[in-house]
Amino acid sequence: MNGEPEVHEKSGESERPEEFEARLKAYEGRPAAATGIGRDPVNQPMIRHWCEAMGDTSPAYTGPDAIAPPTMLQAWTMAGLTRRPERTAAYDELLRLLDESGHDAVVATDCEQEYLRPLRPGDAITFDSVIESVSGLKSTKLGAGYFVTTRTDIRAGGELAGTHRFRILKYAPAQRPPRPKDLRPRPVINRDNAGFWEGVARHELLIQRCTGCGDLRFPWLPGCNSCGSPEWDTVAASGEGTVYSYVVMHHPPFPAFDPPYAVGLIELAEGVRIVSNVVGTPYDKVRIGMPVRLDFRRYDDELVLPVFQGVTR
Template sequence: MYGTDEAGLRGTDPRGTDLYERLKAYEGRAATTSGVGKDLVNESMIRHWCEAMGDTNVAYAGPDAIAPPTMLQAWTMGGLSGHGAGPGRSSAYDELSALLDGAGFTSVVATDCEQEYLRPLRPGDRITFSSVIESVSPRKTTKLGTGHFVTTRMDVRADGKLAGTHRFRILKYAPGAAVRKPRVSRPVPVINRDNAGFWDGVAEHKLLIQRCEECGTLRFPWLPGCGACGSAEWEAVEASGEGTVYSYVVMHHPPFPAFDPPYAVGLIELAEGVRMVSNVVGVPYDEVRIGMPVRLEFLRVDEELELPVFRSLASDESEG
């Protein structure tokens, strides 16, 4: 994603001091100490999370339920009102951001996060947390612009015992500083041993989903095991291609040379009950609606890439 800008490793601020050395001085400083989660780990939030994610794993319900591991950060969030300016809040992170702003790196984008799980969280656990500014990178040049990556590490504890760590990385950058190179080809999907069968089906103009051989549960996207019963035994079955728009977004930004925004990306509920993300075609982006019936077709993007998309049946009726 990025490369080192050798000429900018030792950038200077307007006062002539070494900017990078000043940024590095913040490494190891606390961003939050003695933070306390607003709520105990609870069944309601777990249920809402699982419903939003479509996760029906039996481990997340019932008297012995645990929270989904990926909820780790959710229990530390302050919501719209925040955690306030209590004694656990440090000014170091705000000072670092202000220093970067003053040097011209006024834009920000989240780049990635990493989580490590050490013990399951259960309803009733009291969450506490602390965070530290783990690293500030040398100046980097990216497609967005030139700036510095800032990584924070949060340690999350349940009833005083370390439950996991959450690393969050942002890029503070100067907008428009990088030269964009034109890109004409669509991104190619990553094909691995878990989803190769799906793409083999696409090559034959078939939409294949998985069916657990133990409990019969259908699933998509392709996974190595059943989320309902845990079985690793499955078979591929061909979907009918009929479905409805369960939800959708209209993409305006960021623009990519290979795409022509605005365009609609839909969460399609297939007739078989599973859902998949794909483009909705055959109707203007601002006419896509939840509940709209759609039918599968295959779109040839280039000589090497063909993708399953869904055409609005309303467009077929208007043409007829």
């Protein structure tokens, strides 16, 4: 923005920021999706797939009295690859207005869920969404833009079961200086995983350990999947592991990567798994069950990553 107020175009004439924001604010409270119906009732197969993907073994999600994991709340309303017919013209108008003003890039920023009652197999799901808020113009590292928050009320058998708030940023991409083509992408470091990357900088691969039940977990999470405890400490991985699964990347040729190369899902001796590059072994010689050993590779002045070397026995 360079300290200058933005001027938006409106029917061939200049529109001041406050006028534009007033137009955006007029969409608050309007429906984003008319009453929708979940594609399927709450069902055990979807619950099982979800739990397997998340590694959640809680007995609450199996058996004749099973409930759905609360975090599946949105799953029962999602459209997949198709556009849901419930989406309203008002929501499309709002997005088009932002696109036409130059804020045509979008990123999902966060979501919030509130659970009011458990969902059980057989529950029929209905939902409706409202445009809850549109922010004023915000400056972000991505560029200047507007946060749009929708609230979806999800009902089971007509009874309110939970609320899902979803927030996106519609922004005009900031101009950035080009990065060297051989510079690897930076990891996203936040308050939940900063300790892991501090360990990597010391050439330690740290695994979280719940101090409530003793379970190990990776990747790092703010709480334990097994007992729910938020308390934890860490143990350093021995560095021994095996290739649990792998893929060979041939395309596309991302900057700083030289395909073909192997990306492995490595099962550590401690029992947790990590995704990393398999190095020191030709990509076409990597095999499931192959023993590997942890190494740390420096890619530039700032970036050190854990990788795994193939071991010959």
